[in-house]
Amino acid sequence: MPLPGGTTEMEIVLAILVGLLAASGAYMMMAGRLIAYLFGLIMISNAANIAIFAAGRLTYAEPPLVPDGEYTPMTEVANALPQALILTAIVIGFGLLSFALALVFRTYFELGTTRMDDMREAEPRNMGGNS
Amino acid sequence: MWRYLPPLLPFAAFLWFLPRVLPVARGETGEYVWSWVPGLGIDLAFWLDGLSLAFALLITGIGTICILYAGTYFAKDPRLPSLQIILLLFAFSMLGLVVADDAITFFVFWEATTITSYLLVGFDHESAKSRASALQALLVTSAGGLTLLIGLLLMGSVADTWRLSGMNAQGDLLRASPLYLWIFWLIALGAFTKSAQWPFQFWLPGAMAAPTPVSAYLHSATMVKAGVYMLARFTPALGGTDVWIWTLTLVGAFTMVQASIWALRQIDLKMMMAYTTVMALGALTMLLGQGSAMAVTAAMAFILVHAFYKAALFLGVGMIDKGAGTREYTQLGGLGRYMPITAIAIAIAALSMAGFPPMFGFIGKELIYGSLEDATWPWLIGGAALVANALMVVCAGVVAIRPFAGRRRIAPRAYTADPGWGLWIGPAILAGMGVLGGILAGRFEHFLVAPMVSAVTGSETGAHLALWHGINPALILSLVTFAIGIALYFLIDPIRKALIKADPKTPGTEDGYDWLLQALKDFAAWQTGIVQSGLMTRYLQTTFVLLGGLIWGAVYFGTPALPPLRFDLDLFEWAVVGIIVGSIVLVLLTPSRLTAIAGLGGVGGGTGVIFFLYGAIDVGMTQLFVEILVVVFITIAMVRLPRAGYIPFHRISAVIAVLFGLAITAAMLAVLGTPLDRRLTDFFEATSLAEAHGRNIVNVILVDFRALDTMGEVSVIVISGIAALAALWAGKERKA
Structure with a gap:
């Protein structure tokens, strides 16, 4: 049941955009530098939010409000549920990011590097391969 | 005590x-x-x-x-x-x-x-x-x-x-x-x-x-x-099946014979007893494989016989060890005068082991020979039993005679004598049981062996336990066993030396165990090196491969659906999408951190504009505020952090990332091709004002219908803030 207003095309484009964002974010996270990792994390957060938004279908310029004098919205308004979910997700994502940023800071001052593959305190290089 | x-x-x-x-x-x-x-x-x-x-x-x-x-x-x-x-x-x-x-x-x-x-x-x-x-x-x-x-x-x-x-x-x-x-x-x-x-x-x-x-x-x-x-x-x-009879008989007979041969190689009396134990277990397996009433009777009687004499002999060897300080019979001799109780207990138990009358062991051995009447391959079983029993006579002779007879070979300890009653009473009782079992064979049969046999075969009929069955093939085989055994006893030293010489050249199954164990360890090390490489990028790759695989699996096994693919967007829509795509490319390609941060701002800002355009005013505002904070935070952090430098292109990561992104797009398209379930949205639209007295439906959902959820969200923010502070302060204390 696609919504009227020519928004289906934008949903498709957003689906592709979400894939692009997620792929770029994943690539940055796998790049092996803590700062790039943070950038990737931000991009994946954005991708997730857009994904939820598009999956709830788009309605052009109709905020989910109940107009004065009415009990329920009489015209077609934007889907309120994904918006509520995204609001939560944005704030949680921000909390995650600030904690990750603090960890990156600590890690750099403890280990003196931002290269992730050089961080082997917990699993030293000679741990495997030897019986 | x-x-x-x-x-x-x-x-x-x-x-x-x-x-x-x-x-x-x-x-x-x-x-x-x-x-x-x-x-x-x-x-x-x-x-x-x-x-x-x-x-x-x-x-x-x-x-x-x-x-x-x-x-x-x-x-x-x-x-x-x-x-x-x-x-x-x-x-x-x-x-x-x-x-x-x-x-x-x-x-x-x-x-x-x-x-x-x-x-x-x-x-x-x-x-x-x-x-x-x-x-x-x-x-x-x-x-x-x-x-x-x-x-x-x-x-x-x-x-x-x-x-x-x-x-x-x-x-x-x-x-x-x-x-x-x-x-x-x-x-x-x-x-x-x-x-x-x-x-x-x-x-x-x-x-x-x-x-x-x-x-x-x-x-x-x-x-x-x-x-x-x-x-x-x-x-x-x-x-009773063919595979049962064949397997148990052959495995048991082979175990019995090879263990009794290697028993002769041992110098340590305890090791010799260990090999004769393997021999006994082989004999029992072989007899249970036969499964005839005679064979089961022989097995059950032999379980008792063996338990009595083997426990007595192990304990007796322990007493020799205590008294003389060694268990190697080549160094022992002449202990009989100093340790008479030990010598007698061991001698009686050894007589039972060798199967001399009137010991319980004699009956056990007669029963094994007697079971040949019903045996599947009497020659094979009889031959194996004859060899093993004769070698048992040799071992019994070694343990009973060598430590006690002859002259002392090693310097005597200060005090060599029988140990206290706590040690000798057990072997004495057990050796005595071997004698009782022979003399009171009928009672043992009635109270112990026959009930055992009937539990195994389900019938009462088995062989009878007695010292004298008249002159029959079993008795003749017994006499032959004694003759061979006694003859070999006098050849024990050259036999042992020959076996010791042959030992390293003989392939053993223990080598297979060692090889298997080493292979297992090597495999574990190999796969640990792969699964647990210690490289964080490898872990992230694994995570994304799995995540992408799961999403692809959901798309593949889910209901196939595809919305109509049309791309006739308005110019402003293209513009927003273009800004985001351009910002992504900027973040991916730029070597400068500030440019990358600006690109991130572009991504976040563009996302916010999308929210605004499609009726999500609150979300768009939140997105913009958060985006500003993120950019500010990261910029401040960059001042203290080193430059990331040029990040080399990594092909495997790129492939994984592309497949992951495609998985998400495919999943999104599948979702968009499926009709939207609006039940919850309809419920919220209908009840927002009526029940929660709010006209902004999104706000009503957050602070009323899902208020607990929002409270959880607030606590997450507080906790992550505290945790971030803790991480940052810990460093300051270190410096001070």
Whole structure:
């Protein structure tokens, strides 16, 4: 049941955009530098939010409000549920990011590097391969 | 004397079991059931028939003797309490094993004996050799335990009962089942590993690293007999088929002969006893494979015979060790004058082992020869038994004569004499049992052997136990055995030297075990190196591969749906999308951190604009505020952090990332192709004003309908803020 207003095309484009964002974010996270990792994390957060938004279908310029004098919205308004979910997700994502940023800071001052593959305190290089 | 208290426990159990001999001999059985896991039909069920009762008496009786012996043997050792406790635990497990009637109960006790015997064999835990032997015994027997468990589960599923007695009642069903071969091999592997049959026999001599009382207990009547017990127990359920007869007979006969040959190679008397134990286990397996009433009678009598003389001899060798300071018979001699009680006890037990009349051992050996009448391959079995029995005569001669006769070969200790009563009383009783078994053969048959046989074969008829059956083939074979054995006894020294020379050239199955163990370790190291590389990027790659795979799986197995693919957007829509795509490219390609941050701002800002355009005003505002904060935070952080520098292109990561992104797009398209379920949205639209008195539906959802959720969200923010502060402050304290 696609919504009227020519928004289906934008949903498709957003689906592709979400894939692009997620792929770029994943690539940055796998790049092996803590700062790039943070950038990737931000991009994946954005991708997730857009994904939820598009999956709830788009309605052009109709905020989910109940107009004065009415009990329920009489015209077609934007889907309120994904918006509520995204609001939560944005704030949680921000909390995650600030904690990750603090960890990156600590890690750099403890280990003196931002290269992730050089961080082997917990699993030293000679741990495997030897019986 | 508290160290004499632990033996009282098995002795009390012995006294509990002893009077039950009378009803069991009349053909009654006892059943004791407590509910355990009623939902699965598993009970703590116990069953007392001739077989389990005889084993229970051996376990508690010899347990009493060995724990008492340990109390004296380790009198001044601080480890004595722990040894006696583990011995008690082991005795309890072993007792549970032989009286269990529920398959799961049986298995639990089976594994309990494996674990407690591991602790016992490795009791001298400061010695690396002792630990290695214990581990070997544990690995071999617990591998068999695993196959046993599968076998038991298969048996239970075929017979539709967890009771061993119930399975035994459905032997025809089990033998006709298509799963029979699987069941047989799984159960047989369990029995062969536990009872040290070839090719698993090597762990038993290794287990001689255990202290003497432990070896005496584990290898006379208990641990290693568990496999034999199980074969006997399952004879009604699984026995009598071709594969049963062939496998058990051949494996048992081969084990018996090769163990009796290698017994002659040993210098250490305890090791010699270990190999003769393997020989006895082989003989029992062979006889149970035959399964005729004669053979089963011979097996059951031999279980008792062997338990009596082997426990006595192990304990006796321990007394020699205490008295003379060594167990190597090439260094021993002339001890008879100093240790008369030890000498007599060992001599009587050895007579039973060699099978001389009027000992119980003579009857046991006659029964084995007697069973040849019904045997499948009398020549093979008879020949193997003849060789093994003759070599037993040699071993019995070595242990009984060499340490005591002749002249003293080593410098005498300051004090060489018989040990205290706590040591010699046990071997004396056991040796005496060997004599009683011969003289009172009829009573032993009536009260012990016949009930055992009827539990295994289901019929009362077996061979009769007597010292004199007249002149028959069995007697003639016995005489031949003696003649060969005595002749070989005088050749023991050259035989031993020849065997020692041949030993390194002979391929053994222990090499296979070592190879397997090393291969297992190498494989573990190899796969740990791959799975647990310690490289964070590798872990992230694994995560994204799995995540992408899961999403692809959901798309592949889900309902196929695709919305119409049209791209005729308005210009402003293209513009927003273009800004985001351009920003992504910027972040990916720029070497400058500030440019990358600006790109991130572009992504976040563009996302915010999308929210605004499609009616999500609150979301868009939040997005913009958060985006500003993120950019500010990261920019501040960049001042303190080093430059990321140029990040080299990584092909594998790129492929993973592209497949991951495609998975998400595919999933999104599948979602968009499926009709939207608006029930919740309709509910919120209808009730927002009516029930929650709010006109902004999104706000009403957050602070009213899902208020608890929002509170959780707020606590997450607070906690992450506190955690971030903690991480940052910790560094400051370090600097101060």
